[in-house]
Amino acid sequence: MRFLRALGLLALVVTVAGCGGSKFRTYDGPEVTRIHVLKGQRQLLLMHGPYALKAYEIGLGWAPEGDKQVEGDGRTPEGHYLIDKRNPNSKYHLSIGISYPDPRDMAEAQALGFSPGGDIFIHGRGPSYERGSPRDWTWGCIAVTDDEIEEIYAMVKDGTPISIHP
Template identity: 50%
Template sequence: MKLLARLFSALTLVALICAIWIALLPQRPTAPDRPAPDPAVLTGPVDRILIEKSARRMVAYRDGAPLKTYRIALGFAPDGDKRQQGDGKTPEGIFRIDRRNEASAYHLSLGIDYPQAKDRARAAAEGIDPGGDIFIHGQPNQLPRGILLPGDWTAGCIAISNAEIAELFAATAIGTEVEIRP
């Protein structure tokens, strides 16, 4: 009985620490024009993804028709195009999904082919590292189920809820176009 009580106390303490940690993360105000998430479940293949950084919006398309809209979190310093490793920016431009990771540190992830040749050439000319490993992904695996980190918290990736990345992951193939606008 004492072991069960200690285990319950430890779990309660961990939950409290997680709640305090999440509450202390910087909050980004919600933009007034931010759309509500589309409640419809995404079905069938996606052939294009449009990310609008300033609106914190991602739209999945098939044959030019929007299928689903998602609210997103970005890198911790989202304004402007990604220049180098560690700048906290999400890159801008036209990319492709180039890898799928079911064993990600985040709940599922779709890799974007950044840096591209022009990014590597620019970075080499400036003597900097362009960064890489940009993904569309869910929440960190260590968070309790259902928790959604507030604000822009990634290192440059695009984050959505775990349920949303599960449906997008199922509908998105390698080669899918991803356009990221300012």
């Protein structure tokens, strides 16, 4: 009888733990082969070859027009990069890193006498985001909802190319 009670309790614990709602999802669909960010349309596309698998509305840096030139300018970079890191403990829920700055970005900033900055990510909103905040609110990152970054985090692998267009 004790054994059956312990087994029942174990089954209950496993069932409840499975309903915990982890922010880490799994994905077994087609591979994401490229990300396109269309800044003017405020859209992020996850591509499989020539086909869009998913599209997301995005927020950009607080000064969204133009290419990022220097640290602190509030712009989102434009160009071709790679997804190069992940932050499962991001203060913006989850985040995946973009390989900005590249050598061209560094040379542009140095010619102006400044640092190009760094730490450009695709990330969620996190707990400090307030409803009604401006659409473009980051320091140069690409923002989606927390639910959307969970999906993107699962679908996109490190090394995936990302093209950020004006």
